[in-house]
Amino acid sequence: FTGLFHAFDENRDNHIDFKEISCGLSACCRGPIAERQKFCFKVFDVDRDGVLSRDELHEMVVALLEVWKDNRVDTLPELHSSVSDIVEDILRMHDTTKLGHLTLEDYQIWSVKSALASEFLNLLFQVCHIVLGLRPATPEEEGQIIRGWLERESRHGLQQGQNWFLISMLWWQQWKDYVKYEHKVIVVEQPSILSSLRTPVVTAMLDSAHTGGQSQLGGLGAPSRVSPTEERSPDAVSSASEATETALSPHVATSATESCFALQHNTSDNNNQCFSGANGHVPSQLAAQRPGAIDNQPLVTTDPMKAPTLTMEGGRLKRSFQPVPCRDFETVPEPVWRALYHWYGANLSLPRPVILDSKTGQAELELYPRYLLFLRQQPATRSPQSNIWVNMAGSVPSPNAPLKRVLAYTGCFSRMGTIRDIHLYLSQRLRIKEEDMRLWLYNSENYLTLLDDEDHTLESLKIQDEQQLVIEVRNKDMSWPEEMSFIANSSKMDRHK
Secondary structure: OOOHHHHHHOOOOOOOOOOOOHHHHHHHOOHHHHHHHHHHHHOOOOOOOOOOOOOHHHHHHHHHHHHHHHHOOOEEEEEEOOHHHHHHHHHHHOOOOOOOOEEEHHHHHHOOOOOHHHHEEEEEEEEHHHHOEEEOHHHHHHHHHHHHHHHHHHHHHHOOOEEEEEEEEEEEEHHHHOOOOOOEEEEEEEEOOOOOOOOOOOOEEOOOOOOEEEEEEOOOOOOOOOOOOOOOOOOOOEEEOOOHHHHOOOOOOOOOHOOOOOOOOOOOOOOHHOOOOOOOOOOOHHHOOOOOEEEEHEOOOOOOOOOOOOOOOOOOOOOOOOEEEEEEEEEEEHHHHHHHHHOOOEEEEEEEEHHHOOOOOOOEEEOOOEEEEEEEEEEEOOOOOOOOEEEOOEEEEEEOOOOOEEEEEEEEEOOEEEEEHHHHHHHHHHHHOHHEEEEEEEOOOOOEOOOOOOOOOOOOOOOOEEEEEEEEOOOOOOOOHHHHHHHHHHOOEEEEO
16 A cells, blocks of 8 residues: 555655546556556555665565455466565566666566566556546446456455445446446466566457547545435546556456346356346347436335434335345445446445344345334423422423433344444434433333343344334433433333343
8 A cells, every 4th residue: 555655646745636646547547558557666666766676576476466366266377486486587587687676667578468467457447446436438448347346346255344235226237238248358368477478468358449538537426325316427527548458457257247246146157137127138229328327216115204314224125025136136345336326326325234144154235224213302391380300410300200202213223233333323423422321122101121231232132123212311410311200100111131
């Protein structure tokens, strides 16, 4: 990360301004091969002395090997060699000065025929578009960028703590047709460092249309929930654009992204038809059109909200027809969602957490988190003659005044979330000190259970959808409203252990 920062920070003031990030993105993704490899050279030239020392080459090779293993499933001779041997081989073949380092020119000559360097450049190309917000030059380029990111995520599988986002299958299929997602890059042969002087890079694409022109550059839009009627339109900041050389970004011929990509990541290629619509295809008149904003409204219930939501789930999925992954929706990791949201806009963001199932221990996407109803206490209306306690803290209601509990908020929480997690979230969201708030399980008007064992999960407590919880806030005199009401009215309360 330090090297990447330095590559963008041209004036070395430890700050990346808009001009520097624009120029860096252009050099990394839009310039000729020489400029792109020069940018990579800057990433590895940590001390900025204009050459790659033996130590810097060692760190470079370690990083390149990790990138290859993380992004590719095919093998290279270098994977079976030691890092030191690879470094010495590079210096022996490309160190023209014989001083034990590589100049920029040496690096560029080596990198042109190096599969490891090409894969690193391919990763930077993806990061600049997915993470930093650079717009792809062509629809085909966009499809390849998303495909590469999804294939890498598919090999990693679902990881606990991640958020994945749902996308309506109708929109997803239209987008796939627009970017020619099913077209593959065919890799005939891959070069290696050890054979770079003997083996040429030969790549061919089924669709090699490249267009020059202007790209659009800008920051990513936040994937927070927006109103169903709101649609974002991409903003435009022009930058130089030019065709992407396929020799710099070889891809694996067998694509893992063609499998269903929701709860399972090991679906066979025979299930590719799951991406199609109900009749197996999208009408031909839509195939070449750029899709509009992502429309997720068909996935969620249209029931009116009972109260404002405190969480960012975006909406509750319909249960009437039980949406099915790969038939009704596709799921993508958060970086991909942010990029698509930035490029197309969306009317609804539907993040869902990855949890570990308590029975199987396997990671899964929780499509239906628990929908909870939160009540707040309000003193009942009293006449001016009602008893009032007066103390140093000020005037507070008499314990004889009955409490009225009203629905104030809703929220969705994972069934594997603990009471502590919910308590902490609510205290931060409502700006209430943790020690001044307690949660009660509301069973009936006179039967509440204090949730004081915060290690319990919603699942272990058998809390289901639309369960009511009472948010109790301490009085100014440090007393608790529910306890005062209990003393006055002898309400039946249990203390949960």
